[in-house]
Amino acid sequence: MVSILSAPQARPHAAASSSESPSPTAVQIQNVSVSYPIGKKARRTILEDISIDIQQGEFVVLLGETGCGKSTLLRMILGQEHPTQGHIAVSGSAVQRVDSRCGYVPQKYSLFPDRTVLENLAMGPETSHYHILGRLKPSFRTFRKQVHAEALNQLRHMGLQQSDAGKYPHQLSGGMQQRVAIAQALMMKSRVLLMDEAFSALDPATRSSLQRLLRTVWSETRPTVVFVTHNTAEALYLGTRLIVLARSSHADHCGSRVALDMQLPASGMSLRNNGQEFLDLVDHIEQFSRGDHLTTPSPDGEIR
Amino acid sequence: MKATNVRFLSLIGSLLLLQGFAVTANAHADVPTFTVGWSVYAGWNPYFYMQKSGILKKWADKYAIAIKVQRFDYAASLDSFVAKNIDACTMTNMEALDMPAAAGVDSTAIIIGDYSNGNDAILVRNGLTFDKLPGQRIMLVQKTVSEYLLERGMVLNGQQAQLSKLRLINTSDSDIVPAFLNNTSNPVVVTWKPLVSQILADKSIHSIFDSSKIPAEILDLLVVRTEVLNRPDGSGVKFAKAISGAWYETVQQLAAGQPQALKYSAAASGDSVDSYKEQLKTTALFATPKSASEFATGPAIKQKMDLVRQFCYAHGLLGQGIKSVDDVAITYPDGSIQGRKDRVRLRFNATYMQAAQQGKL
Amino acid sequence: MANFSPFDIQARPNRLLSQSLSVLLFVICIGLYMQTSISRHRENSEDRVVPNARQLAAGIHASVFEPAEEDDYIPADNASRWERLHHSMIWKDTVSSGRRFFISLLLLIPAILLALHIGLFPWFGAGFLRFVLFFDKIVALSLLPILFIVFGIDEWSKIALIVIGVAPTIILDVSQMVRAVPQEQIVKAFTLDANNFDVAYRVVFRQVMPQVINSLRLNLKPMMLFLFAGEMIAASDGLAYRIAIMRRHMGMDVILPYVLWVAFLLFLIDLSLRVLNRRMHPWFQS
The missing domain is CATH 3.40.190.10 (Periplasmic binding protein-like II)
Structure with missing residues (x-):
């Protein structure tokens, strides 16, 4: 534990991509910058020269204050947005558009309101194996039976009752909905699971029970997870690796950069388990979140 | 569409304002005021000139009454007449029969202005x-x-x-x-x-x-509500005399080709003078009170009106409740009646045309 | 009446009171009508502008059990009520107006699908949106002479008038609904291996369907207005045709039942769409 505090910037992020890694790279983010034109001449920079390599099986938490661009980064991994400069690859190939390489659990609207829980879960496997006309084939019926059985299994695993399977999303509580949303993403067996503030709208008790559930699920199958949050305690509990994005507090016209990139203990840190150490770490991280440690770029663009 | 909207609105308006009208009409009863509705048609456009030229005012003043002339869409003018919002209205003999008369509004035609002679x-x-x-x-x-x-x-x-x-x-x-x-x-x-x-x-x-x-079958009339004509104070008769006097003065100017009369009458329907003259060619004006009263008192009118009323009855224009063509009866200047005596609804009255002829207006 | 408080937002009129308040205006309307009718009939027993109950009953009977004046059909003396109804004026007019109405409704389906594409597919949006925005502001009735040239004066010009009249509004409305579908849903569908067709028709369209039906419900009256306009301009049958003809001789005894019948039909269509919506989309929260 002490080692974490003493070497907060232990991983030189630029070097990571070139070093040979024990597990294959799941997500590769290379020198990504994002900026939008505002008005005729000016551009607003959101992200600036971000490079992150995420190994398979890592649980990466992207932490940062509101507006720091962490969700933008997630959307670029998804393929929903594209970097102005740089390159993003998932499972070794470049991201062009949204596809099923990544699973996705957003904060809201994570389920299709017009489908029951079971239909929501079955939708992914069904669409990926049978297109609309293919469903006329007799084999589809057996396939659907299998998928439904698997979906019920998954539901049980997520702590839902069999009777919930026929319900529509609006009949479930927010926590239940997010459980179903995680199950729905897991049904696709995607290599990478992207979660955008997935628990931020929930009340504290539900939130911590979902955090426990997510950790359990992750430790069982070890998918690669990229979890975006602005809550430091959540980040410390969930992740195996913490990446803090922040804008330099000295020069706020610049985009956000990686302010901190650190490994976390696999057991999950919490105030109850780690006491004062946890609090110190939170303090420490929040300094980075404010961008206190970031320097301004030198005139030639190099980051000192 | 526009026309139908207008007539529908006017109908609704007339329903709603029914009571109100009655009240306001009574409010300034010092000088009896009469309203004549007319619509755009070669034979009726002269009403526009009649008003603009001051002829109407001259005759109204002579009888110490006030006459207003108001332009309507044809359908709306009939609706207003039946709803009793106006006292007199221009219409064809057919509409006189199937609109006011068949709706139980006893009506009197005091001027036979013209007949369609190719219009x-x-x-x-x-x-x-x-x-x-x-x-x-x-x-x-x-x-x-x-x-x-x-x-x-x-x-x-x-x-x-x-x-x-x-x-x-x-x-x-x-x-x-x-x-x-x-x-x-x-x-x-x-x-x-x-x-x-x-x-x-x-x-x-x-x-x-x-x-x-089919000459003289499609007649263009000025129709007054009989109850207005028969007002006990005699103002209705004054009105009939005044409007008849004004009409024949107007028509004579028109027949004489008076440029102002032609110009205003053409402008009433937004036509050019040439186009209006062309329309007049196929409009058989009873330009003199003599011709009009002779036609009104002659035998031809009964024969022509019989054709029209049979047509109206056969086409249900006299209404759902009318079971016989004789239920909407017509009287003529000689006192003869077409139809049931107790159901006279439309009257041809030559009194004022004859008065004009004799110069007694 | 102890606490008379019409301007109190927090007032709680009891059930009986609110029920009677809700029928009050109906009673006033009927009362005013009757009063007007009675006073007009006192003056003129044959008044047709405000027909009395007897005239109305005769008018209803004529519309429901007697053939239209232009028809050759003469019911046999022993013809059943059904037989008479089947050949009646109101039946004939309802069928022909109804056919125009439902064909237009069917033709709105491609418009709705186009709206889906405009709202969802950037290429369609770029190509169509501005044009539809512009076209929406065109007063369809003023295009009538052009419609006559293109569609003739028969059925198709009336149907085209309805479709051109309401389709742009519906397209704009539906494409707004499509745009309002959260981006998360579309992204999520793509992560579940859905293709463009799946996303358009099996995710977005299914979700906006109840709103689309509600939009149609709101447009029923404009549709009927355009249908009436068309039938009044040129027709040889239909509900508005009959009203136009009856007005020529002030047949309010037939017009009033027709107006109420049209109102009832519209109410019925609206109700069935509402019930259909509730049945088909139990998940929908308005």
Whole structure:
């Protein structure tokens, strides 16, 4: 534990991509910058020269204050947005558009309101194996039976009752909905699971029970997870690796950069388990979140 | 559409304001005030000149009454007349019978202004003749003099038996010209001037029948509510005298070709003087009170009106409740009655035309 | 009446009171009508502008059990009521107006699908949206002469008038609904291996369907207005045709039942769409 505090910037992020890694790279983010034109001449920079390599099986938490661009980064991994400069690859190939390489659990609207829980879960496997006309084939019926059985299994695993399977999303509580949303993403067996503030709208008790559930699920199958949050305690509990994005507090016209990139203990840190150490770490991280440690770029663009 | 909206609104308005009207009418009863409604038509446009030239005011002042003249859409003017919002109104003999008279509003025609002498016409493409009309689609404003003209044309051409085979398409007069010209699949249209002239500009279309072949059947009248005419204070009679005097002074100027009279009468319908003169050619004006009163007291009018009332009855224009053509009866200046004595609804009164003739106004 | 408080937002009128308040205006309307009718009939027993109950009953009977004046059909003396109804004026007019109405409704389906594409597919949006925005502001009635040239004066010009009249509004409305579908849903569907067709028709369209039906419900009255306009301009049958003809001789005894019948039909269509919506989309929260 002490080692974490003493070497907060232990991983030189630029070097990571070139070093040979024990597990294959799941997500590769290379020198990504994002900026939008505002008005005729000016551009607003959101992200600036971000490079992150995420190994398979890592649980990466992207932490940062509101507006720091962490969700933008997630959307670029998804393929929903594209970097102005740089390159993003998932499972070794470049991201062009949204596809099923990544699973996705957003904060809201994570389920299709017009489908029951079971239909929501079955939708992914069904669409990926049978297109609309293919469903006329007799084999589809057996396939659907299998998928439904698997979906019920998954539901049980997520702590839902069999009777919930026929319900529509609006009949479930927010926590239940997010459980179903995680199950729905897991049904696709995607290599990478992207979660955008997935628990931020929930009340504290539900939130911590979902955090426990997510950790359990992750430790069982070890998918690669990229979890975006602005809550430091959540980040410390969930992740195996913490990446803090922040804008330099000295020069706020610049985009956000990686302010901190650190490994976390696999057991999950919490105030109850780690006491004062946890609090110190939170303090420490929040300094980075404010961008206190970031320097301004030198005139030639190099980051000192 | 515009016309129908207006008439519908006016109907609703008249329903709602019914009581209100009665109250305001009583409010300034010092000088008896009368309102005449008229609508755009060659034979009625002179009312516009009559008002603008001051002729009307002169005659009204002579009888110490006030007369207002108000332009309406034709349908709206009839609605207003039936709703008793106006005291007198220009209309054809057919509408006089099937609108106010059939609706129980006892009406008196005091001026027979003119008859259509070619203003209404049946126009065809491809040289169609009457025997070819059955089965063809015929565009016209149904239940008006257009349909009457069509039936009379069929009858006079020996096609009476084919009448039920006509395929009529009720077409609003505001759209009938483009609708006919742009649909060569519809070979027949029945309408009136100036629409007739607009359609005949297309040389492939020609007229096979017009109202000059049924002279004096389509009459253009000034109709007064009988109860107004019979007001106990005599103001109704004064009104009838004043408007008759003004009318014949106006018409005489028009017949004499007085430029101002022509100009204003043409402007009343937004026509050019030339176009208006062309319309007048097919309008048989009773330019003198003598001609009008002779027609009103002669035998021809009864015969013509009988054709019209039979048509109205056969087409249900006298209303759902009317079970006999005699239930809407007509009297003539000689006192004779067409129909049941106790159900006289339309009266032809030559008193004022004769007074004008004798110079007693 | 102890606490008379019409301007109190927090007032709680009891059930009986609110029920009677809700019928009050109906009673006033009927009362005013009757009063007007009675006073007009006192003056003129044959008044047609405000027909009395007897005239109305005769008018209803004529519309429901007697053939239209232009028809050759003469019912046999022993014809059943059904037989008479089947050949009646109101039946004939309802069928022909109804056919125009439902064909237009069917033709709105492609418009709705186009709207889906405009809202969802950037290429369609770029190509169509501005044009539809512009076209929406065109007063369809003023295009009538053009419609006559293109569609003739028969059925198709009336149907075209309805479709051109309401389709742009519906397209704009539906494409707004499509745009309002959260981006998360579309992204999520793509992560579940859905293709463009799946996303458009099996995710977005299914979700906006109840709103689309509600939009149609709101447009029923404009549709009827355009149908009436068309039938009043040129027609040989239909509900508005009959009203136009009856007005020529002030047949309010037939017009009033027709107006109420049209109102009832519209109410019925609206109700059935509402019930259909509730049945088909139990998940929908308005």
